[in-house]
Amino acid sequence: MYAALWHVLPGPVWVRILILLVLLAAVLYVLVTWVFPWVDGMMQANEEGTVAV
Amino acid sequence: MVRHGTIATMTEPTANAASDGSRRDRRGRRSRRPRRRVSVVGVFGELLVTAGVVVLLFLGWQTWWNSAVLSSQQTSAAAQQSKDWLSFGHEKVTPDPTATPGSTEVPAPPVEKEPKQAEPLAVIYIPRFGSDWKRIVRESVDVESVLNSFDAGVGHYTGTAMPGQVGNFAVAAHDTGYGNAFIDVSKLRIGDPIYIQTPQGFYTYRFRNYEYVQPSAVTVLLPVPREKDVKPTQRLITMTTCNPPYHAQERIAAYGVFDSFQKTPPTAIAKQVGK
Numbered sequence: 001m002y003a004a005l006w007h008v009l010p011g012p013v014w015v016r017i018l019i020l021l022v023l024l025a026a027v028l029y030v031l032v033t034w035v036f037p038w039v040d041g042m043m044q045a046n047e048e049g050t051v052a053v
Numbered sequence: 054m055v056r057h058g059t060i061a062t063m064t065e066p067t068a069n070a071a072s073d074g075s076r077r078d079r080r081g082r083r084s085r086r087p088r089r090r091v092s093v094v095g096v097f098g099e100l101l102v103t104a105g106v107v108v109l110l111f112l113g114w115q116t117w118w119n120s121a122v123l124s125s126q127q128t129s130a131a132a133q134q135s136k137d138w139l140s141f142g143h144e145k146v147t148p149d150p151t152a153t154p155g156s157t158e159v160p161a162p163p164v165e166k167e168p169k170q171a172e173p174l175a176v177i178y179i180p181r182f183g184s185d186w187k188r189i190v191r192e193s194v195d196v197e198s199v200l201n202s203f204d205a206g207v208g209h210y211t212g213t214a215m216p217g218q219v220g221n222f223a224v225a226a227h228d229t230g231y232g233n234a235f236i237d238v239s240k241l242r243i244g245d246p247i248y249i250q251t252p253q254g255f256y257t258y259r260f261r262n263y264e265y266v267q268p269s270a271v272t273v274l275l276p277v278p279r280e281k282d283v284k285p286t287q288r289l290i291t292m293t294t295c296n297p298p299y300h301a302q303e304r305i306a307a308y309g310v311f312d313s314f315q316k317t318p319p320t321a322i323a324k325q326v327g328k
Contacts, residue, residue, distance in 0.1 A: 001099045004091065031107065036114050041197075 130204035162217035162314030
């Protein structure tokens with residue numbers, strides 16, 4: 001999967017690395033902005049407070 | 054050239070095609086392509102590794118990143134709330150009718166009514182937690198709207214005493230995660246001030262002792278902690294949080310005793326009130 005991605009990318013090695021870093025940053029941004037808060041919200045629904053946390 | 058060759062081999066016998074192919078292998082990139090195979094197991098493995106990394110990222114985000122963000126948001130929310138109460142608190146200042154001149158008896162502090170769910174009732178300052186540490190205390194210990202909220206962090210157990218009231222003013226907060234409100238609770242020392250600001254003014258409590266309990270030990274919230282059916286005579290504060298840090302097997306209850314009430318900010322926190 002990642003090998004295929006590497007071969008699909010154009011240009012010399014440093015350009016590919018640059019593109020990969022940009023892709024990685026984009027993935028992280030999406031995770032932190034939307035995915036993680038959403039998962040966090042899902043987990044809160046299962047929590048129960050006694051003498052609270 | 055390569056394309057012609059490729060088409061040609063297709064019509065040739067297998068043995069020829071093989072030798073032809075290996076010859077072309079040495080020549081250039083294009084002929085290497087057919088050798089690459091996408092393995093189902095390989096892709097599945099890569100997906101699993103990716104999922105593992107994402108889970109680790111989530112845990113790191115939850116513990117450090119999100120908590121740091123929430124901590125700063127909760128602090129500025131508390132500063133804003135404090136400022137608002139200071140400005141209209143002065144209008145409400147009325148001389149205490151129970152205070153007699155020359156009396157040595159300390160007059161009872163004012164007590165507010167318990168607000169609705171998730172509404173703010175106090176701003177709490179504990180200098181031991183840091184010179185700029187402050188949080189809004191909201192009604193109830195609801196996880197989503199209070200404890201994990203960007204504009205609270207500390208929750209008041211509904212039904213327990215209000216600040217200044219005889220009985221037990223009981224609050225809860227996370228120790229780690231969601232703003233780390235009570236992460237330093239175990240650093241409190243006997244006599245450490247705990248300042249509670251309400252629209253009325255400032256209540257000073259002083260830290261008395263700890264108790265480490267099971268999560269089911271709700272008796273720490275009683276008007277006289279741990280004592281059932283006893284009429285309270287003292288004004289207490291109880292702060293509960295998880296113990297040990299980063300885990301939740303136990304709860305720690307930190308008790309404090311009411312010391313004094315004043316309309317204006319106490320000197321120790323005067324610099325950071327409303328800022």
